[in-house]
Amino acid sequence: MNNVGPAAETRSRPPFYRPTGDEVKVFHAAARRGLPVLIKGPTGCGKTRFVEAMAHELGRELITVAGHEDMTSADLVGRFLLKGAETVWVDGPLTRAVRQGAIFYLDEVVEARQDTTVVIHPIADHRRELPVDRLGTTLSAAPGFQLVISYNPGYQSVLKNLKESTRQRFVAITLDFPPAVTETEVVAREADVDIEIADALVTLGNAIRHLDASPLREVSSTRMLILAGGLVAGGLSLRSAVQSAVVEVLSDDPDVIRALGELVDAVLPTR
CATH class of the missing domain: 1.10.8 (Helicase, Ruva Protein; domain 3)
Structure with a gap:
């Protein structure tokens, strides 16, 4: 018996997105060069849907993480965990994306602490490397890896802002509510x-x-x-x-x- 119902059919459909400017062309050009992308726009305007649509068009796996104030670098990179009588290393979502050549999307990046977000600096510039200090190694990004972050400029404040040293590593796309x-x-x-x-x-x-x-x-x-x-x-x-x-x-x-x-x-x- 086929158990594919309406919910499963909905999940299998390509993400629906209607461009309102040249954002698709900019994203594709950045993806061809492996350049990181910063997406700005108000809450609920379609930032996440846009990233989902781009990942689908490019045929890339998408790994999404929502930024929050309790996030640590270990939440992104990974940590040692006890499994039975052994201590094993478990990759974080950013490390998995780097290894697999996936698109890593950090939504609402300004919600995360600045001392956490600096971990993305070496993977966001020409080095395309992720230091994994706890393993004593540095990973080079696999082909296809792309870093994407987003935030709502309306929420920015002195305490919640994106550092210039972070911003200047990215190609920026501004989205708004569509016509x-x-x-x-x-x-x-x-x-x-x-x-x-x-x-x-x-x-x-x-x-x-x-x-x-x-x-x-x-x-x-x-x-x-x-x-x-x-x-x-x-x-x-x-x-x-x-x-x-x-x-x-x-x-x-x-x-x-x-x-x-x-x-x-x-x-x-x-x-």
């Missing part, structure tokens, strides 16, 4: 809703993004609109879906939630 026509296509496809529903969600998303003197720390991302569309595809009304996937997610302040609700009522079609 309305493209975003509508993305939402319709990813959420499995009709164009009219997708268009209404994108219209609302853009209305929230362009609020004057907005009290919101974040705006409605493409990811949020897809989630709202998914709720509609699951049987929820458009208004209820937006309330759960957009309004309640953007703020905990009752006054802000009420104001967003009024905006939603003014923008969404009455049906």
